[in-house]
Amino acid sequence: MTMLIEKIKVDQIAARKAYDGAKALLLTTLLGEANAVGKNNGNREPTDAEVVAIIKKFVKNMDETIGYLESYTDAKAADAKVTVLLEKDILSAYLPKQMNTQETEDALKAAIAAVGSNMGKVMGYMKANYEGQYDGKLASMIVKTLL
Secondary structure (H helix, E strand, O other): OOHHHHHHHHHHHHHHHOOOHHHHHHHHHHHHHHHHHHHHOOOOOOOHHHHHHHHHHHHHHHHHHHHHHOOOOOHHHHHHHHHHHHHHHHHHOOOOOOOOHHHHHHHHHHHHHHHOOOHHHHHHHHHHHHOOOOOHHHHHHHHHHHO
């Protein structure tokens, strides 16, 4: 079992014991999606990278929902927006810390020093060493300016 799945399971059980039904349900849904990825790919445990991708998908959908709810001014929409924002905060806690622009640039400079000036190799190095911690578009833009 991956460390991330284990942490989510522990937090889900803690939420159930604390009678926090909303959080427990959210984490149960997340675990179900994560386990489905593993089962659909050879009946195995999902990797941390796969779980992070699922969390990012959930967060992206929540951002779209928030944008949709902002077009309404009634109390129900405001309450729904608060709920979605709380769920987004819960899930965001499981995502790896994102590097800021300077940290990304420093990592890219180190990657260029390690693998040379081939953009594909530099981006491969970043993926292998900093998976999920940087914005790929920003990294690509920085690499283009550095090369």
